[in-house]
Amino acid sequence: MGTVEELLKINEELRNKLEELTKKNHAARSKIDEMSSQVVDSNPYSRLMALKKMGIVKNYEQIRTYCVAVVGVGGVGSVAAEMLTRCGIGKLLLFDYDKVELANMNRLFFQPHQSGLSKVEAAAETLRNINPDVNITTFNYNITTVDNFENFQSALLTQGLSGGPVDLVLSCVDNFEARLTINTVCNESDLNWFESGVAENAISGHIQFIEPGRTACFACVPPLIVASNIDEKTLKRDGVCAASLPTTMAIVAGFLVQNALKYLLKFGDVANYLGYSALNDFFPTMSLKPNKNCDDNFCRKRQEEKLGKVEEKVRQEIEEEGPVHEDNEWGISLVDESVIDEKETTIAASGIAFAYTVPTEGQKETQGTSGTSKEVSLEELMAQMKAI
Amino acid sequence: MVDEGTRKTLSSIPLLKTKAGPRDKELWVERLKEEYQSLIKYVQNNKEADNDWFRLESNKEGTKWFGKCWFFHDQLKYEFDVEFDIPVMYPTTAPEIALPELDGKTAKMYRGGKICLSDHFKPLWARNVPKFGIGHAMALGLGPWLAVEIPDLISKGVISYKEKTG
Ligand SMILES: [Zn+2]
Numbered sequence: 001m002g003t004v005e006e007l008l009k010i011n012e013e014l015r016n017k018l019e020e021l022t023k024k025n026h027a028a029r030s031k032i033d034e035m036s037s038q039v040v041d042s043n044p045y046s047r048l049m050a051l052k053k054m055g056i057v058k059n060y061e062q063i064r065t066y067c068v069a070v071v072g073v074g075g076v077g078s079v080a081a082e083m084l085t086r087c088g089i090g091k092l093l094l095f096d097y098d099k100v101e102l103a104n105m106n107r108l109f110f111q112p113h114q115s116g117l118s119k120v121e122a123a124a125e126t127l128r129n130i131n132p133d134v135n136i137t138t139f140n141y142n143i144t145t146v147d148n149f150e151n152f153q154s155a156l157l158t159q160g161l162s163g164g165p166v167d168l169v170l171s172c173v174d175n176f177e178a179r180l181t182i183n184t185v186c187n188e189s190d191l192n193w194f195e196s197g198v199a200e201n202a203i204s205g206h207i208q209f210i211e212p213g214r215t216a217c218f219a220c221v222p223p224l225i226v227a228s229n230i231d232e233k234t235l236k237r238d239g240v241c242a243a244s245l246p247t248t249m250a251i252v253a254g255f256l257v258q259n260a261l262k263y264l265l266k267f268g269d270v271a272n273y274l275g276y277s278a279l280n281d282f283f284p285t286m287s288l289k290p291n292k293n294c295d296d297n298f299c300r301k302r303q304e305e306k307l308g309k310v311e312e313k314v315r316q317e318i319e320e321e322g323p324v325h326e327d328n329e330w331g332i333s334l335v336d337e338s339v340i341d342e343k344e345t346t347i348a349a350s351g352i353a354f355a356y357t358v359p360t361e362g363q364k365e366t367q368g369t370s371g372t373s374k375e376v377s378l379e380e381l382m383a384q385m386k387a388i
Numbered sequence: 389m390v391d392e393g394t395r396k397t398l399s400s401i402p403l404l405k406t407k408a409g410p411r412d413k414e415l416w417v418e419r420l421k422e423e424y425q426s427l428i429k430y431v432q433n434n435k436e437a438d439n440d441w442f443r444l445e446s447n448k449e450g451t452k453w454f455g456k457c458w459f460f461h462d463q464l465k466y467e468f469d470v471e472f473d474i475p476v477m478y479p480t481t482a483p484e485i486a487l488p489e490l491d492g493k494t495a496k497m498y499r500g501g502k503i504c505l506s507d508h509f510k511p512l513w514a515r516n517v518p519k520f521g522i523g524h525a526m527a528l529g530l531g532p533w534l535a536v537e538i539p540d541l542i543s544k545g546v547i548s549y550k551e552k553t554g
Contacts, residue, residue: 098499144473144475144476144477144481145451145473145475145476146410146411146449146451146473146474146476147451149411149476175484176481176510177475177477177481177484180477180480180481181475181476181477184476184477219480222514241495241496241497241498241504295480355510355511356510356511356514356515357511357515358514358515358517359515376421376425378417378420378421378424378450381421381424381425381428382424382445382446384424384428385424385427385428385431385444385445386445388428388431388432388435388443
């Protein structure tokens with residue numbers, strides 16, 4: 001037991017600490033009704049509204065009328081969400097089903113004390129604190145499962161600021177399944193979106209703008225990767241799934257939101273495909289037309305609807321036939337394994353390659369497929385499987 | 389590269405025909421029947437070849453799969469629970485097979501205990517849509533993963549043999 005003086009001293013210390021913490025939690029500013037261009041220390045929007053005064057953006061304050069969905073709140077998505085929040089976007093929808101882990105601390109945005117929290121909830125709290133003017137709604141589930149798909153689709157179609165569709169979807173996910181899910185929803189619902197990605201070796205990345213029917217969708221061609229000068233066959237993958245760098249992720253997030261801003265606020269040109277190769281500081285760009293034989297029937301439908309609206313300005317066209325080893329100065333990697341037919345497909349001299357190739361309709365084998373006899377019911381088969 | 393053994397196994401699993409996912413109602417039932425027939429044949433083949441290594445079953449809708457897989461090391465049997473969801477974009481995208489009890493025990497896993505697939509899995513799967521099914525995902529994904537990772541985890545002392553009771 002301490003003396004009364006000692007106890008009083010502890011009491012005071014604790015009061016001060018409490019006051020400090022209370023202050024910290026209430027440091028967030030109150031909401032601002034209208035974006036002002038007044039240059040005063042207390043105006044969080046003065047430097048953004050200066051874009052208007054300088055003639056870069058005509059109506060910067062329109063950013064408040066837009067709703068953007070960020071799917072995947074990891075190394076790229078969380079940074080993209082923070083950028084949009086600081087820019088004063090009207091509304092953000094955040095989708096992720098993961099939790100914050102200490103293993104994420106090599107990336108930006110999340111902090112160690114948030115470990116264990118759901119990424120969307122932790123992100124929403126930080127973002128609301130940075131800018132309370134942004135309306136943030138969170139969705140804590142995996143969009144690729146059958147149970148959540150409908151909810152995901154309806155959120156994108158009804159959670160916009162006026163109860164309609166969102167204005168733009170940013171894909172910041174780290175897997176093919178989720179990208180293809182977003183692609184399907186956006187083709188079906190005719191939503192414009194940006195795909196983004198960082199290679200598992202952390203040294204390259206890309207963004208791609210997809211307007212269903214007008215530019216190639218994610219299913220039109222195999223995934224595109226920026227060719228690095230590393231021979232993929234010598235890439236050591238033993239003991240690890242993926243590497244990541246905060247730099248590469250922040251660069252890709254920056255590319256992504258820069259182009260999202262250009263798209264929403266209508267200034268400059270929006271890149272169709274923009275790649276980044278870290279080892280040689282190489283930034284290839286190109287445009288991709290949709291594939292008439294795309295696997296996604298809604299993609300083909302959108303193409304029919306938008307026929308004639310196709311923009312003429314094409315920087316570089318995709319070359320369907322390979323091989324093009326001779327002018328392959330970036331060491332484009334080719335598929336080294338195939339059970340059907342090895343067809344090398346690269347995009348000539350662009351520094352961009354397909355992650356792999358798929359057979360064309362004519363190459364697809366039809367023989368050997370099993371087919372089921374109509375007499376057997378699913379229940380019987382399930383029972384048979386169980387009984388083995 | 390796919391090794392000769394995996395290649396041989398793959399070619400012995402019956403291929404599927406119906407390109408349908410869980411959103412395709414009736415066609416999905418047809419696809420599910422093909423999945424079960426293919427899996428039954430694969431498991432029977434394994435048993436005949438004295439290489440029985442997994443059992444799977446699904447919920448009524450065929451969207452959630454679960455079961456067991458096992459691996460022999462120094463004559464001891466190591467058994468693990470397997471589970472995965474059929475992704476809404478199946479069969480264009482492969483299922484992500486998970487061994488939840490090994491989650492956090494190896495770097496060769498993604499969140500939730502989903503196994504890390506080799507670089508050639510996705511290209512090979514993409515080239516064989518819709519012919520590849522769950523059996524192929526097991527043979528090409530989980531089989532080689534267990535063969536590499538389990539001996540490694542045992543040697544590191546991360547997993548140890550548990551006597552089966554009952
Ligand atoms: Zn398409």
